[in-house]
Amino acid sequence: MKLLVTGATGHLGSHVVRTLLKSVPAADIAVSVRQPEKASEFSERGVDVRQGDFDDPASLERAFAGIDRLLIVSTDGDTATRIRQHGNAVEAARKAGVGFIAYTSAPNAQDSELFLAEVHRETENAIRATGIPYSFLRNNWYIENEAGAIHGAAAGAPLVTSAGDGKVGWAARHDYAEAAAAVLAGPGHENTVYELGGPLRTYAELAGVLTEALGREVQLQPVDDDTYAGIMKSVGVPEPALPIVTAIQQAIRTNTLAVESGDLEKLLGRPATPLAQAVSALTEAK
Numbered sequence: 001m002k003l004l005v006t007g008a009t010g011h012l013g014s015h016v017v018r019t020l021l022k023s024v025p026a027a028d029i030a031v032s033v034r035q036p037e038k039a040s041e042f043s044e045r046g047v048d049v050r051q052g053d054f055d056d057p058a059s060l061e062r063a064f065a066g067i068d069r070l071l072i073v074s075t076d077g078d079t080a081t082r083i084r085q086h087g088n089a090v091e092a093a094r095k096a097g098v099g100f101i102a103y104t105s106a107p108n109a110q111d112s113e114l115f116l117a118e119v120h121r122e123t124e125n126a127i128r129a130t131g132i133p134y135s136f137l138r139n140n141w142y143i144e145n146e147a148g149a150i151h152g153a154a155a156g157a158p159l160v161t162s163a164g165d166g167k168v169g170w171a172a173r174h175d176y177a178e179a180a181a182a183v184l185a186g187p188g189h190e191n192t193v194y195e196l197g198g199p200l201r202t203y204a205e206l207a208g209v210l211t212e213a214l215g216r217e218v219q220l221q222p223v224d225d226d227t228y229a230g231i232m233k234s235v236g237v238p239e240p241a242l243p244i245v246t247a248i249q250q251a252i253r254t255n256t257l258a259v260e261s262g263d264l265e266k267l268l269g270r271p272a273t274p275l276a277q278a279v280s281a282l283t284e285a286k
């Protein structure tokens with residue numbers, strides 16, 4: 001049984017591979033990466049490192065040859081690019097005769113009004129259309145998305161938000177990775193949809209978590225979207241990213257990420273990492 005992880009040079013994919021290596025022989029693990037030299041950590045441990053670029057369908061088909069179970073880690077970029085890239089990966093998996101596809105999707109992808117959901121809806125549909133057994137790993141928000149705000153709070157700044165009382169299921173990225181590894185390597189996940197995330201929280205509650213983790217009061221600063229974008233600009237968020245970070249606040253405010261489920265704990269076989277612990281790790285990693 002040969003497993004393959006895409007995006008293995010990234011934060012999530014690399015942790016999936018490190019997790020797999022604890023229980024699966026390296027000879028049964030492959031990765032598909034754009035630049036194989038970036039995956040030397042894994043080639044040195046005996047993992048089969050293959051070259052595959054989501055913009056080069058033939059490279060993906062070669063990379064997926066002989067693979068039984070595949071994890072497609074979503075790429076980044078604009079919606080049209082990602083839909084095309086994911087479509088290339090799904091088609092390559094079909095042509096290569098892959099027997100199972102796990103895919104990192106988004107909360108409530110089929111019905112969500114989240115601006116990022118279209119990519120995931122289209123990709124889920126493309127996977128379903130192949131008839132290949134699948135598992136959709138609908139990851140809620142990484143707490144690492146808040147690293148800038150967390151470092152700011154550690155330096156004495158308030159937690160700024162225009163998301164109001166909207167809720168989001170922040171969890172540690174390594175928990176999502178470990179859940180993905182469990183699905184890729186374990187039995188019984190054919191044709192499943194997992195809504196993965198932590199307990200739903202508002203930014204006010206995140207300020208409370210930060211207060212606990214940092215051992216001193218972190219103030220919440222609720223603002224409107226324009227003020228939020230202005231403050232993000234003043235702290236160095238690049239101009240092209242301002243509409244995106246603001247759209248994320250809007251998305252949280254309208255509860256598009258307020259999807260609650262016990263699926264993360266179920267796949268992990270343990271409680272999710274407490275948010276205060278994940279936040280502390282982020283402040284220490286600075």
Ligand SMILES: NC(=O)c1ccc[n+]([C@@H]2O[C@H](COP(=O)([O-])OP(=O)(O)OC[C@H]3O[C@@H](n4cnc5c(N)ncnc54)[C@H](OP(=O)(O)O)[C@@H]3O)[C@@H](O)[C@H]2O)c1
Nearest residue numbers: 007008009010011012034053054055074075076140141142
């Ligand atoms: N739920 C959330 O909160 C959240 C937050 C951030 C991202 N995401 C999504 O989850 C994915 C994984 O997260 P992450 O933190 O691991 O992101 P990351 O560290 O940016 O990793 C992205 C991975 O995708 C690979 N990739 C990008 N374009 C590619 C292409 N054309 N061909 C082959 N590989 C390509 C990158 O390869 P290179 O090393 O060659 O660049 C990298 O390995 C992201 O790509 C994004 O879709 C979700």
